[in-house]
Amino acid sequence: MKLDETAHIIVVGDAMLDRYHEGLTSRISPEAPVPVLRVTDSYDRPGGCANVALNIATLGPKVTLLTFVGDDVDGRLLQHALEEAGVACQFQRSATARTIVKMRAVSMHQQMLRIDLEDDFAAEDKAALTAEYRALLASAALVVLSDYAKGALSQVGDLIGAARAMGVPVIVDPKGSDFERYRGATLLTPNEGEYWAAAGERADPARLATGAAAMRERLDLDALLVTRGEKGLMLVKDAGDPLTLPAEARDVFDVTGAGDTVVATLASALASGWSIEDATALANRAAGIVVGRHGTASVTAAELAGVELGIGNESAVLRDVQAARRRGERIVMTNGCFDILHAGHVSYLRQARERGDRLLVAVNSDASVARLKGTGRPFNTLAQRMEVLGALKAVDWVLPFGDVEPEAERDLPLRLIRAVRPDVLVKGADYTVATIVGAEEVLAWGGAVETIPLVEGVSTTILAQKAGARVGEAVGS
Numbered sequence: 001m002k003l004d005e006t007a008h009i010i011v012v013g014d015a016m017l018d019r020y021h022e023g024l025t026s027r028i029s030p031e032a033p034v035p036v037l038r039v040t041d042s043y044d045r046p047g048g049c050a051n052v053a054l055n056i057a058t059l060g061p062k063v064t065l066l067t068f069v070g071d072d073v074d075g076r077l078l079q080h081a082l083e084e085a086g087v088a089c090q091f092q093r094s095a096t097a098r099t100i101v102k103m104r105a106v107s108m109h110q111q112m113l114r115i116d117l118e119d120d121f122a123a124e125d126k127a128a129l130t131a132e133y134r135a136l137l138a139s140a141a142l143v144v145l146s147d148y149a150k151g152a153l154s155q156v157g158d159l160i161g162a163a164r165a166m167g168v169p170v171i172v173d174p175k176g177s178d179f180e181r182y183r184g185a186t187l188l189t190p191n192e193g194e195y196w197a198a199a200g201e202r203a204d205p206a207r208l209a210t211g212a213a214a215m216r217e218r219l220d221l222d223a224l225l226v227t228r229g230e231k232g233l234m235l236v237k238d239a240g241d242p243l244t245l246p247a248e249a250r251d252v253f254d255v256t257g258a259g260d261t262v263v264a265t266l267a268s269a270l271a272s273g274w275s276i277e278d279a280t281a282l283a284n285r286a287a288g289i290v291v292g293r294h295g296t297a298s299v300t301a302a303e304l305a306g307v308e309l310g311i312g313n314e315s316a317v318l319r320d321v322q323a324a325r326r327r328g329e330r331i332v333m334t335n336g337c338f339d340i341l342h343a344g345h346v347s348y349l350r351q352a353r354e355r356g357d358r359l360l361v362a363v364n365s366d367a368s369v370a371r372l373k374g375t376g377r378p379f380n381t382l383a384q385r386m387e388v389l390g391a392l393k394a395v396d397w398v399l400p401f402g403d404v405e406p407e408a409e410r411d412l413p414l415r416l417i418r419a420v421r422p423d424v425l426v427k428g429a430d431y432t433v434a435t436i437v438g439a440e441e442v443l444a445w446g447g448a449v450e451t452i453p454l455v456e457g458v459s460t461t462i463l464a465q466k467a468g469a470r471v472g473e474a475v476g477s
Contacts, residue, residue: 013049013146055264122151330356368402
């Protein structure tokens with residue numbers, strides 16, 4: 001099943017701007033016994049319910065965000081970032097409260113400090129927001145209420161009631177220990193800590209399933225989904241056994257915004273007509289992807305569909321690249337035949353990935369390899385070479401070239417380089433910057449071009465020669 005890009009989802013809640021200052025710490029301040037962060041990069045990302053809306057837009061469905069911000073620069077920065085990603089923003093601007101900003105100091109991918117600049121929007125008049133919300137319900141497939149206890153959802157019971165009266169499902173991502181205020185929601189998505197606080201009892205894994213089932217019934221919910229971090233997800237929806245899914249993350253770098261990704265994926269799948277079980281499985285996959293990234297992040301439909309959409313599907317890959325770039329990720333690109341993948345290739349690709357956050361590998365088509373390498377090549381078909389490359393941890397995307405390029409650029413990756421616009425273009429040290437195809441273009445838009453040392457004595461040609469000699473010896477014997 002696919003996600004429905006025509007489905008309209010309304011998100012209401014507490015929005016914020018996540019601001020990151022990244023750099024190096026190499027000394028202690030003479031003013032106080034604290035490390036000094038020498039900032040090398042600063043960037044902003046939507047946070048709170050704004051991150052939920054961004055995740056939905058990245059997955060494909062239409063999304064409208066209703067929230068409160070200050071009448072200030074940070075509020076306008078947040079709106080610009082969201083609208084650029086395709087989110088329709090209907091912001092209520094406060095004359096007295098500032099836009100919520102959460103600043104993080106980060107060194108070596110570790111948060112050192114967080115500074116919160118925030119006001120409470122509980123006292124704001126909710127009449128205009130509620131009126132806009134009711135007007136939008138007629139076109140909505142689903143509503144997400146994302147509560148961060150900053151006041152935007154002080155009327156949450158009315159919002160739930162209005163949606164359910166029109167037959168529109170409501171997902172609530174709760175906050176605090178009073179879940180009674182979310183009564184009647186379609187789906188409630190607390191994390192395990194929030195669940196136990198609301199249940200009012202000591203955490204006991206043995207009682208989680210029965211307790212969650214009782215809470216679901218007491219609050220008149222269609223379903224209750226408890227997110228459990230490294231333990232995965234547990235879905236309770238009726239008198240039957242709960243659906244439990246183990247976490248899918250391979251490497252956990254940062255859990256910031258992972259809950260938002262789960263809610264956004266659930267919303268996108270349910271609005272597209274998926275069953276709640278299938279939507280939960282998809283959300284679990286999304287969480288496994290997003291915790292492997294640094295900072296507030298999002299995933300795309302192509303990533304969730306599996307590796308095959310990251311291999312060879314050019315339009316899907318280019319959408320992924322654009323989404324990664326919006327997240328502030330550095331895109332690295334390289335190209336080659338990669339026929340008979342060997343240790344030299346693996347070392348080279350690992351070093352290439354270390355130049356940025358994501359790596360795209362462009363691979364010569366079978367016809368292109370034959371033109372460049374001669375009769376009998378490639379040894380492995382394009383599909384086989386791409387599948388092996390896509391299985392490497394260092395590689396995010398694989399795309400072919402050489403069959404649809406203009407005649408003047410046949411066997412060159414220039415078309416893909418122009419489409420991807422990598423931040424870093426890399427090749428082996430047997431090239432110089434002057435001889436690397438695409439270097440001129442990348443440097444012209446401010447990117448970098450680098451070479452990587454090769455592993456001596458290892459190449460496809462050498463391996464082929466050795467294999468041929470051995471076959472000849474076997475035949476001769």
